[in-house]
Amino acid sequence: MLNLVIFGPPGSGKGTQSVKIAEKYNLAHISTGDIFRAEIKEQTELGLKVKSIIEKGELVPDELLIDLLRSAMDKSPGQNGFIFDGFPRTTRQAMDLEQLMKQRNNGISLVLALDVDDSEIIRRLLKRAEIEGRKDDTEEVIKNRLSVYNEQTMPLLNFYEQTDKLVKINGVGSIEEIFSSACQQIDRI
Ligand code: AMP
Numbered sequence: 001m002l003n004l005v006i007f008g009p010p011g012s013g014k015g016t017q018s019v020k021i022a023e024k025y026n027l028a029h030i031s032t033g034d035i036f037r038a039e040i041k042e043q044t045e046l047g048l049k050v051k052s053i054i055e056k057g058e059l060v061p062d063e064l065l066i067d068l069l070r071s072a073m074d075k076s077p078g079q080n081g082f083i084f085d086g087f088p089r090t091t092r093q094a095m096d097l098e099q100l101m102k103q104r105n106n107g108i109s110l111v112l113a114l115d116v117d118d119s120e121i122i123r124r125l126l127k128r129a130e131i132e133g134r135k136d137d138t139e140e141v142i143k144n145r146l147s148v149y150n151e152q153t154m155p156l157l158n159f160y161e162q163t164d165k166l167v168k169i170n171g172v173g174s175i176e177e178i179f180s181s182a183c184q185q186i187d188r189i
Contacts, residue, residue, distance in 0.1 A: 001106050002027060002081040004186070005088070005097075007156070008114030010145045011125040012171045013178060017114070018085040020179050025186065028076030031085040035068060036060065055135050057144035059152060062092045070100060081109070089153045094160070109189055111160045112182055114171035118146060 002025055006014045015031060022029035036054055039047035046068075050060050069087060076082070088094040101107050116124075122142055129137035136145065160166040167185045171178060 001109075002186070002189075003101065003106060003109050004081070004083045005108055005111040005160075006083060006085050006114070007111055007160075008171060009116060009118075009121050009149045009153075010142070011121040011128065012114040012116040013175070014085050014114060016175055017112075017179060017182055018083050020175075021182060021186070022083050024183065025083075026080045027083045028073070028079045028081075029083050029085060030069065030072045030076070030087065032060075032065065032068065032087040032089075033085075035072060055141070057136050057141040057148060059089055059148060062090055062096070065093055066096045066100070069097070073100075073104075081106075088156060089149075091156055091159055094156055108163075108165055110186060111163075111166045112185060113157065113160075113166060113168045114178070115168050116171035120172060121146060 004021065004027065006018050006021070008014050015034075018029050018031065021027065036047070036050050040051050040054070041047070046064070050064070053060055065087065069084075073082065084097070088097050097108070122139070125137050125142045126139065128134065135141075157166065169178065169181045169185065
């Protein structure tokens with residue numbers, strides 16, 4: 001099994017790269033952000049609960065994530081593994097993921113961290129706002145998402161550095177260039 005985590009600030013290209021990596025290596029792509037957006041669209045109980053949190057750019061509470069992840073994994077069996085996009089975002093979530101993997105006699109193979117600086121992120125997200133019209137892509141919310149990332153998600157880099165699974169990839173360049181760097185790292189394991 002090949003189980004990957006793709007890590008990086010909002011707008012670093014995690015979603016774009018995850019789709020390409022999932023296709024090439026036959027992995028199930030699990031994006032917690034996409035799952036939440038679908039729940040909001042369908043106005044499910046969970047969707048209604050998380051809508052205002054997401055629109056403010058805050059993180060959904062950790063305890064709501066693990067069951068969501070477990071059921072997403074159960075829905076996509078039979079592939080070579082998983083690529084987790086936008087999860088974990090806190091140290092608690094990373095520990096929950098370790099447990100979940102262990103219960104399945106598995107583990108995280110590699111954490112790909114996309115490196116993109118803040119000014120490039122803001123530029124990309126404002127452009128995405130024009131194209132996709134995501135409610136959390138306004139300038140004010142983007143700035144909050146970046147500070148939430150820096151405060152709550154960045155510490156995870158230390159967590160993964162200690163496991164020797166972390167590789168950093170330059171997230172600035174063409175989609176194909178970044179994809180090729182990611183594949184080089186995946187092919188080494
Ligand atoms: P994304 O599409 O990954 O940028 O996620 C959009 C929003 O969904 C985030 O800004 C959070 O509000 C929420 N979200 C997605 N994944 C998580 C997660 N692992 N933990 C907490 N909140 C999340």
